[in-house]
Amino acid sequence: MVKVGDNIKAISPYKPGKPISEVERELGLTSAIKLASNENPTGVSPKVKEALINAVSELNYYPDGNAYYLKNAIVEYHKTKGEEIKFEEVFVGNGSNEVIDIAIRTLIKGDEEVVLSEQGFVAYELILKAADIKMKLVPQTKDHVVDIDGLIAAVTPKTKMICLINPNNPTGTYYPKAQFEKLLKAVPQEVILVVDEAYFDFADAPDYPNGFDYRNMHPNMIICRTLSKAFGLSGIRLGYAVSTPEIVDYMNRVREPFNTNLLAQVAGIAAFKDTDYLKNAIKVNKEGKEYLYKEFNRLGIEYLPTQGNFMLFKVGEAQTSGRDCYDYLLHKGVIVRPVANYGFPNWLRLSIGLKEQNETFIKYFEEFLKTIR
Secondary structure (H helix, E strand, C coil), X not given: CCCCCHHHHCCCCCCCCCCHHHHHHHHCCCCCEECCCCCCCCCCCHHHHHHHHHHHHHCCCCCCCCCHHHHHHHHHHHHHCCCCXXXXXXXXXXXXXXXXXXXXXXXXXXXXXXXXXXXXXXXXXXXXXXXXXEEEEECCCCCCCCCXXXXXXXXXXXXXXXXXXXXXXXXCCCCCHHHHHHHHHHXXXXXXXXXXXXXXXXXXXXXXCCHHHHHHHCCCEEEEEECCCCCCXXXXXCEEEECCHHHHHHHHHHCCCCCCCHHHHHHHHHHXXXXXXXXXXXXXXXXXXXXXXXXXXXXXXXXXXXXXXXXXXXXXXXXXXXXXXHHHHHHCCEECEEEHHHCEEEEEEEECCCHHHHHHHHHHHHHHXXXXX
């Protein structure tokens, strides 16, 4: 028998959804629709495809360990948005998950604590448990929003880091500028703020705070972004953070020497240059969101307005209604995400798809509702 720490034994492994091909094989389907993982439904950027094809002949070489050209592409991309960052302030990783993991493992030690919200992205709790780091989980507000006042109240002299997810996953809700500014003024300067903005590009609320606008208000901030969502590169696994040169330097000491592969770097550089693809992805998401709002209202379904590319909606009052609806849709070839593990047993999370995909979901969801009403 292998001996491991109690912290490892206590972890429930992350359970990803099954591949579409496997669902089709098991259920005898031919055209399943995956609306479960908050992926970009518009496909891959043509510029990214071309760049990847051209790079295949170089796969016998190691990638650039410092991701020189990719980091410069990130700097230039933010410059076009009026956000001035320096090369030495950029950290890249194998998805923003790895960026967060490295930040936590690098910066937390001993009995230092991390404060974060309940019902947020499950990866945070998995990372903290695996590293045996103490955490304080703050319940969300009654309307399923990150409780900024609760986070502030949870800070003690042992607090080393606060993790913020905006918009939040799986709820899609957000904390506004006024609340973020309140936290920045209240939290001690030495506390590190991890600001996870994976779904930033989809956020359209006028009072949604862009972390880059607040870097001068708090010296120890780590702003995390990903190319998995709006940029359509979930399969590549590429994310990045912008922080102080000091924090980035320490994180670079902990990361693997080649933590972003050659194709990921090439794809990222091309993706940042394809502004037309990005604009279209945001447009498709907004149109899909408005359609789903309209349909959920027509069906009398409770849902949470979203700032991401997904929606959380309540299926029914029974504690099994989420799983029952998931199973029904699955057998119709529509894959959504159960969220009982987040404390929402009678809700489901739906990734916003293409027009036809959204319409197919509504068709079968309405069928299911007729079986329980």
